[in-house]
Amino acid sequence: MRLKIVRKTSLLILLVLSYVLYYVPLTFTEPQHSICLGRLALIIVVDGAEISIVNGLEEFNLLKNYGIYFSNAYTVLPSATTPAHTALAYGTYPNVSGVVYTYAVDREEYHVTKEDIPKTVSWYDQIMSESIVEVARENGVLTALIVGKEKLKVMMGLNQVADVLKILPSELAYGVYDPNLPIEARYRQDEWIINETISVIRSWSELIHSGEYALVIVNLPALDWTGHACGPESEEYYLVARHAFQQVLSLVDIIKAEGLWNNTLMFVLADHGMSDTKPSKMLLPSKDKHHWGVLTGIRHYLIDTGGTAAFIYLKDKRDLEKAVKLILKSNLADAIYSISPINSVNGTLEDVGLNSPFAGDIFVSLKNGYQFSYPNEGAHGGVSTQKIFMFMLGGVISSKLTYSNEIVSIVDVAPTICEFLGLPIPESFKGKTLNYFFAPKVSLKVSISPSxxxxxxxxxxxxxxxxxxxxxxxxxxxxxxxxxxxxxxxxxxxxxxxxxxxxxxxxxxxxxxxxxxxxxxxxxxxxxxxxIRYLPLPWNLIYASIVIGVLISLIPLVLLIINMKRKKL
Ligand SMILES: [Zn+2]
Structure with a gap:
């Protein structure tokens, strides 16, 4: 009986094996063609670089030799690090990306809950759309994020994945708001970031030469911290700015030395400017940083967005007009945007791309010198720090163009890079592509038959x-x-x-x-x-029989081993 089963099974195995040996099906699919202009895309953000100060620096002007300088570039509101970097990486305004600040409040939820102090929503929980890091990764592009601040992980999108993620070690970011921090300590912050960037580019250089694509996003944090601590008109700010642009120039040299410049597109820009503020002109000096005296009698919650601007969340949305009147009466605001249209303000949140569920009922930008809750020498957040510098550099840019006074936005960077790397541009990317600055237009189709x-x-x-x-x-x-x-x-x-x-x-x-x-x-x-390796009939059957024969002859040996083990037990 047992012998019969063994015979039947081995016959079955024999048949299956002979079929497998006879034909191995191919499972390849038709490969995709990609058309691209370049291989390496870089975004270098000089955090808090005030255009009216840095545009006088020699190092800044040297960058004009490598591509186009945009003299009319703007960031989003609030002109602060988190919303600006989000706009940069998501190619869109806060009403699409969702992200309005490092932390915020769900406006509608605050209207309906009883508590005066709302639950705050982290940058991660505000994300509503896709980032360029996600688009790049989905399409096989190498991605690196080398940044000075933890919150800049927002640029990786909901997935929070990049091939390389480097954040400035906390011991190098110690005491950054202290005006007496030695200047060398400030230099070291940007040097660390640039050195990490250079080592990533060097380690990927060969891959890029052999056909891989890469996206590297860099944030140089030192100038922003220096601006807050010492002010944009200080000697320290001037020195750290010069040093930052020297670092950018040295990065250009490295990319050239690696032979990658002709396939590189490199944006160098600020996320926001820096305005001169007076510690004496601080509007919320008390411990309670969330309630503004000019709105006495109106239940509200205030979030300071960089110093010179704030979101005001109203407990009762019917207070909107009354609150706006009080702010206007205070004579402290240089711009006011409201959730719904009011005649006396500059416009609605929608007009400035700020109508996210996490924006306040009112966005208020302060007049020169004023700030909300920190006694800083420099701050940002409002309309006065919305103008930024922007360079678009690289060997792919037509050498005839060096300057443009066209109005461009920080949201134009991501779609332009998508076009450069041959990536699909998501519908959520509302910026325009600056592709007409590239070298001459070309269309190309490659077909291979058979492939x-x-x-x-x-x-x-x-x-x-x-x-x-x-x-x-x-x-x-x-x-x-x-x-x-x-x-x-x-x-x-x-x-x-x-x-x-x-x-x-x-x-x-x-x-x-x-x-x-x-x-x-x-x-x-x-x-x-x-x-395809196969044996023709009937050789494959004979070959399979030999294999099966060897396997069957092993059975007594296996049984013997099992018996021996049993005896031991
Ligand atoms: Zn910043």
Whole structure:
């Protein structure tokens, strides 16, 4: 009886095995082509760099040699670190990203609860849309975040993942608001960030050269802290600003030395400015930092957003007009935005992209010199620090353009980088792409047939067809596994065909279009050539029988071992 079962099972195994040996199905799918202009995208934020101060620095003006300077760039409201970096990474305004400040209040919930002190909502819990770090990762782009402040993790989006995450160690961020902190300690903060950035770029350099894409986002924190502690017109602020731009220039040199500059797009910008404030002009000097004297009699909660601006959450939303009247009467505000239209204010929250569920009923920006709850020499948050500097640098930018006075926004950075890296632009990205500043336009399509090959011989033939159009006469290069297969001069509409012999394995096809020595377009694709190893009938059956035979002959040995173990027990 037992013998019969063994025989039947082995026959079944034999049949299955012979089928497996006879045919291994291929599971490859058609590879995707990607068209891109470059490989390395960088965003360098000089935190709290006041345009009216830094634009006089020699180091700042040297950056104009490497691309375009935008003289009319603006950040979002509140002009503060968390909302500005969110706008930067999410390509949109707070009413879409949700994030209005490092912490905030759910406005509608506050209206309906009984408590005077609301539950606050963290930056993470305000997130409502997608960040460029998430888009990049979904599309296989390497991502790095090297920042001076923990809260800047907001740029990673809901997933909170990046390939590299570096945050300035707390011992280097000690005593930053102390005006007597030695200047060398401030220098060390930005040096740490730039050194980490350089080591990431060096470690990825080879990968980028071999066809990988990378997005690196950097925040230099020292200038913001110096501005708060010493004021934007201080000697310390001037020195730390010079040092920050020296660091940026040294980073440009490193990227050039790594041979990556011609495929690099690098934004250098401020997240917000810095205005001169007086410790004596602090409006909320008492322990209670959340209730403003000018609104006496109105139940409200105030969140200071950087010093010179605040959100006011009303307990009773019917108090809106009364509250606005009191603020106007105080003569302290230089701009007021309200949740619903009121004649006497500058506009609604919606008008300035601030209508997030976490914004207050009123956003108030203070007049020059005033601040809410910190006795600082410098602060930001309101409309006076909304103007920022912005550079768009890199070898991909047309060398004819060096300056633009077009009005641009911090939200334009993310969609522009998406276009540069060939990434899809999410609908939530409301900024515009600044792509017309790139080198000449190009369209490119690569088709390979066949791209999945079942090899029966040691090699097979495949044909690469490249077609598209270029705006200016250019040079086309086709590489297979980094070896140049073809180069030709192209102009206007073009179509090039090349036949290649491929051996077993995976092969990378790279197509590049260069104009003036700069890469203006490119695409990668893959060819898979697989050799199918099988024995023809009836040899596969004989081979399988031998395998099964060996297995069956092992059974007595196994039984013997089991018996021996039993005896021991
Ligand atoms: Zn900042």
């Amino acid at each position: 999945v090959i079942e090899l029966t011989d040691s090699y097979a033939e495949s044909t690469i067809l490249v077609n598209g159009s270029v705006e200016v006469p250019s040079k086309l290069y086709i590489y297979v596994d980094e070896e140049e297969i073809k180069s030709s001069d192209i102009s206007g509409e073009f179509s090039e065909t090349v036949s290649i012999k491929v051996e077993e394995g995976e092969h990378t096809v790279l197509v590049k279009i260069l104009s003036d020595g700069k890469v203006i377009g490119g695409a990668t694709s893959k060819i898979f050539a697989v050799k």
